[in-house]
Amino acid sequence: xxxxxxxxxxxxxxxxxxxxxxxxxxxxxxxxxxxxxxxxxxxxxxxxxxxxxxxxxxxxxxxxxxxxxxxxxxxxxxxxxxxxxxxxxxxxxxxxxxxxxxxxxxxxxxxxxxxxxxxxxxxxxxxxxxxxxxxxxxxxxxxxxxxxxxxxxxxxxxxxxxxxxxxxxxxxxxxxxxxxxxxxxxxxxxxxxxxxxxxxxxxxxxxxxxxxxxxxxxxxxxxxxxxxxxxxxxxxxxxxxxxxxxxxxxxxxxxxxxxxxxxxxxxxxxxxxxxxxxxxxxxxxxxxxxxxxxxxxxxxxxxxxxxxxxxxxxxxxxxxxxxxxxxxxxxxxxxxxxxxxxxxxxxxxxxxxxxxxxxxxxxxxxxxxxxxxxxxxxxxxxxxxxxxxxxxxxx
Amino acid sequence: xxxxxxxxxxxxxxxxxxxxxxxxxxxxxxxxxxxxxxxxxxxxxxxxxxxxxxxxxxxxxxxxxxxxxxxxxxxxxxxxxxxxxxxxxxxxxxxxxxxxxxxxxxxxxxxxxxxxxxxxxxxxxxxxxxxxxxxxxxxxxxxxxxxxxxxxxxxxxxxxxxxxxxxxxxxxxxxxxxxxxxxxxxxxxxxxxxxxxxxxxxxxxxxxxxxxxxxxxxxxxxxxxxxxxxxxxxxxxxxxxxxx
Numbered sequence: 001x002x003x004x005x006x007x008x009x010x011x012x013x014x015x016x017x018x019x020x021x022x023x024x025x026x027x028x029x030x031x032x033x034x035x036x037x038x039x040x041x042x043x044x045x046x047x048x049x050x051x052x053x054x055x056x057x058x059x060x061x062x063x064x065x066x067x068x069x070x071x072x073x074x075x076x077x078x079x080x081x082x083x084x085x086x087x088x089x090x091x092x093x094x095x096x097x098x099x100x101x102x103x104x105x106x107x108x109x110x111x112x113x114x115x116x117x118x119x120x121x122x123x124x125x126x127x128x129x130x131x132x133x134x135x136x137x138x139x140x141x142x143x144x145x146x147x148x149x150x151x152x153x154x155x156x157x158x159x160x161x162x163x164x165x166x167x168x169x170x171x172x173x174x175x176x177x178x179x180x181x182x183x184x185x186x187x188x189x190x191x192x193x194x195x196x197x198x199x200x201x202x203x204x205x206x207x208x209x210x211x212x213x214x215x216x217x218x219x220x221x222x223x224x225x226x227x228x229x230x231x232x233x234x235x236x237x238x239x240x241x242x243x244x245x246x247x248x249x250x251x252x253x254x255x256x257x258x259x260x261x262x263x264x265x266x267x268x269x270x271x272x273x274x275x276x277x278x279x280x281x282x283x284x285x286x287x288x289x290x291x292x293x294x295x296x297x298x299x300x301x302x303x304x305x306x307x308x309x310x311x312x313x314x315x316x317x318x319x320x321x322x323x324x325x326x327x328x329x330x331x332x333x334x335x336x337x338x339x340x341x342x343x344x345x346x347x348x349x350x351x352x353x354x355x356x357x358x359x360x361x362x363x364x365x366x367x368x369x370x371x372x373x374x375x376x377x378x379x380x381x382x383x384x385x386x387x388x389x390x391x392x393x394x395x
Numbered sequence: 396x397x398x399x400x401x402x403x404x405x406x407x408x409x410x411x412x413x414x415x416x417x418x419x420x421x422x423x424x425x426x427x428x429x430x431x432x433x434x435x436x437x438x439x440x441x442x443x444x445x446x447x448x449x450x451x452x453x454x455x456x457x458x459x460x461x462x463x464x465x466x467x468x469x470x471x472x473x474x475x476x477x478x479x480x481x482x483x484x485x486x487x488x489x490x491x492x493x494x495x496x497x498x499x500x501x502x503x504x505x506x507x508x509x510x511x512x513x514x515x516x517x518x519x520x521x522x523x524x525x526x527x528x529x530x531x532x533x534x535x536x537x538x539x540x541x542x543x544x545x546x547x548x549x550x551x552x553x554x555x556x557x558x559x560x561x562x563x564x565x566x567x568x569x570x571x572x573x574x575x576x577x578x579x580x581x582x583x584x585x586x587x588x589x590x591x592x593x594x595x596x597x598x599x600x601x602x603x604x605x606x607x608x609x610x611x612x613x614x615x616x617x618x619x620x621x622x623x624x625x626x627x628x629x630x631x632x633x634x635x636x637x638x639x
Binding site for chain 1: 443444445446447465466468469471473474475477478479480481482483484488492493495496497498524537540541
């Protein structure tokens with residue numbers, strides 16, 4: 001059998017598997033769902049985060065007893081984005097019932113104690129179990145501390161003491177990551193969802209065309225055709241890998257649309273996935289799709305039944321999530337050896353591309369090379385399994 | 396022509412085929428008759444080269460099926476036990492797929508597909524997905540798929556199993572037609588009436604061995620019984636239980 005004929009037959013098998021799986025409505029919807037759910041989830045969470053950030057920037061402060069602290073109220077009103085309103089009489093109840101996120105109470109003796117330079121009491125009522133108002137509460141605390149610091153400076157100056165004397169430390173926070181790097185950190189789920197899409201996208205074809213084909217009894221008539229076993233395996237693998245790559249494209253496009261829709265600038269994040277990223281993303285994840293499709297086909301062929309194959313897939317689907325988990329526990333950096341590990345390499349490349357730090361071409365080559373080598377070995381193994389009567393005719 | 400010589404096959408401690416030899420000639424229908432579990436399917440699987448015999452030889456038109464399985468398969472049309480169709484593909488797409496794998500396509504494949512659709516009277520179901528097909532309709536698709544590359548040798552594993560009267564007649568008509576076209580047809584069954592009505596030559600197989608080989612009349616003579624069913628029971632050694 002000449003190589004061109006084998007390749008042609010692999011293409012025939014690939015075309016049939018794609019056509020067959022496109023008609024499998026239930027499987028198709030499950031793929032579409034798993035591809036879409038990620039971006040939708042990210043979009044939802046990011047939108048909430050952005051809203052909260054905006055809430056904190058423009059804060060509304062209800063104060064009970066406004067007229068007891070006119071200077072404070074004046075000062076607050078002069079700060080950017082701050083709006084002071086008359087507080088509710090039942091302050092604690094209002095916060096507990098979540099009518100207000102925070103209420104400041106100025107007690108009766110505030111003015112007297114303030115004038116006598118004794119600590120003037122202020123009550124800040126908040127509910128620390130509520131995550132959604134934490135930013136607003138922190139903003140109010142910070143404003144009150146700033147006011148206190150200004151007053152104390154003035155009092156020291158009046159008494160002839162330099163305010164610097166009571167500031168032994170001058171802490172300055174310097175953030176070194178670029179905005180895009182920070183975005184990639186915050187949006188670590190985007191690479192994870194792209195990886196999962198690449199894995200899930202090929203899963204259906206990889207299992208249905210191997211374990212499923214055998215269970216339906218259509219494997220035996222198929223193998224009666226004068227076609228090398230390697231052509232069958234290669235064709236089925238190509239179909240699964242192609243579906244996986246298509247899923248990656250779909251997720252990427254969805255994420256790109258998402259970053260455009262979300263007002264990420266509000267959070268100080270500059271993240272854009274544009275047409276110029278699609279190529280590098282495919283270069284990073286494409287070889288992984290080839291590898292995972294080959295792995296799925298090998299595992300599904302080994303499984304005794306379609307059900308058993310699906311069980312194994314349920315476990316294997318953790319593989320594309322693992323790099324994200326590992327890198328959040330042990331920051332991996334970008335050492336060269338990372339790129340030589342099938343799932344870790346593509347993940348590291350992907351975070352690099354999305355974070356605006358374009359990895360070295362040699363990193364792409366190492367990662368793709370490893371994935372291709374692993375795929376070739378797995379296809380060889382699966383072809384061997386397809387030759388085994390034990391596997392073909394069940395056990 | 397199909398020739399199997401002293402083929403043996405073991406699965407673990409079970410000997411499924413224990414030295415089977417026979418020849419199925421061109422222009423004839425050879426019946427492989429035996430009770431369930433006699434080794435019919437295993438013998439056929441070695442003939443259509445998806446199983447390798449542990450020892451012995453299989454030749455299809457002078458091609459060694461053990462050494463060159465794909466060359467042998469190109470000369471074989473096979474309807475395996477349980478047809479294994481793809482429920483989401485139409486009847487026509489089944490022919491397209493197997494035709495392409497056999498190396499025919501384009502105009503030639505289209506012409507052959509039309510021929511088979513007419514031959515098997517499946518015009519009405521040709522473009523429907525096979526998912527909802529009746530047993531008879533599935534048999535037709537399986538047969539058409541086996542014949543798409545116009546093979547010289549046709550192997551059918553219990554093709555009439557579970558078919559109604561009309562479908563059985565249709566299958567018999569096609570088997571005769573294939574014989575009249577000069578092909579070699581090998582046909583397995585556990586039903587004696589079927590085999591005696593159709594076959595020019597009968598190979599009786601029991602416990603993995605060929606126990607008799609000849610025409611229906613020769614078998615009757617050999618066992619001294621007028622009734623082929625009695626002859627079969629005697630040949631297959633199924634009468635031990637009755638005597639005991």
